Amino acid sequence: MILNNVYTKYNKENASWKNGLSHAVVVLIIFLLFQPFGFRDKDLELKILLFPGFSLIAFSYSICRFYVIRKMLQSKKTWTLKNEIVSHIAGMFPLVFIIHIYSYWITGDMPFNIHWYSTLFYYTTSLITVAGIIEYLHYSNKSAGIQIGDLSSRIQRYSQQIAMAQKEKEQDILTLSLEKGQLTVNREKLVFIESKGNYLDFHLCKSDGVTTKLTKRGRLHQVETDLENYIEFFRCHRAFIVNLKKAKQMKGNSKNAGLILDDELQEIPVSRRYFKTLTLKLEKMTTL
Incomplete structure (x- = not known):
């Protein structure tokens, strides 16, 4: 009225x-x-x-x-x-x-x-x-x-x-270069990448905590370039790129180090040439 x-x-x-x-x-x-x-x-x-x-x-x-x-x-x-x-x-x-x-x-x-x-x-x-x-x-x-x-x-x-x-959502999606085409994966679900000859194994974490593997043809150095702007991803070995957010602990020494990723003690090797760089990167991440 x-x-x-x-x-x-x-x-x-x-x-x-x-x-x-x-x-x-x-x-x-x-x-x-x-x-x-x-x-x-x-x-x-x-x-x-x-x-x-x-x-x-x-x-x-x-x-x-x-x-x-x-x-x-x-x-x-x-x-x-x-x-x-x-x-x-x-x-x-x-x-x-x-x-x-x-x-x-x-x-x-x-x-x-x-x-x-x-x-x-x-x-x-x-x-x-x-x-x-x-x-x-x-x-x-x-x-x-x-x-x-x-x-x-x-x-x-x-x-x-x-x-x-939308921008944040886009940042959560990684676009990784393969030998033919590209692979898009969720940033938070990518645990580590392992190089095996001409193939790459992408280890992804599901919502229930189970890790699955996705194999694609590609080169590790190409993927490393794609991930260089994401601070949590680090090439710790000539055959591995690891998501440091998924690391639970570290064992060994500078000559024989390894990153433990989960409760099942899954270990990713850290080579001597990357050990010092890893130390600096972890210091940077913990001060953000």
Whole structure:
């Protein structure tokens, strides 16, 4: 129901003085153009007092409404169109009374009775209602613009997150050169690669921890080049490239070292020429 729509006029981003100024300008323009209530026949000096005075009253009324309603919103949290209409009607009674007193005081000849109060009430309420409708359309469009901007920003952030996730996913996939074509494997599942003549055995870890072997025709030095940007992969022997993240421990010495990969004590040899490089690489990995 439209009456239950949230009215955003009193949100913090909307300045009360701007709203008050717009009311004052509208009132001044209407009185200058139409000069109701017989003001057309009044002296210029009297109009100079009356019209800006009405504008000042409209400005003050708007500021006071903003202040009171924002105080109410501290406990109410939301302000609906129905709340705005009720407060608008309630606010007309004191506003018209102030206008009536001011007009009576300045002109000296405006009757101070129920008939004139009712007349002022009708025209003032009509004027403020028209201004209120214009305000409602303005703030509704402004709110829609903010919501669209916020949604657009969210979509952009989501798109960036998807792009980053896709990039990370792509980094998890290794593309390794073979003698003919390429092999794509999951980075985390590759345990080690063993060279056997013109063939390569790719040892992969399944989700249940079981290691499987995939044999392809290729050269170890080509695969080593493909893996040089991945710090965990290291050529520890002329026939082996190992994923150091899968290593459990190391045994032996610089002349006869070996990497233990799993609880079954599967051992990958480390040749003397790669031992020092392995030491430096492990130091680098443990300081990241």
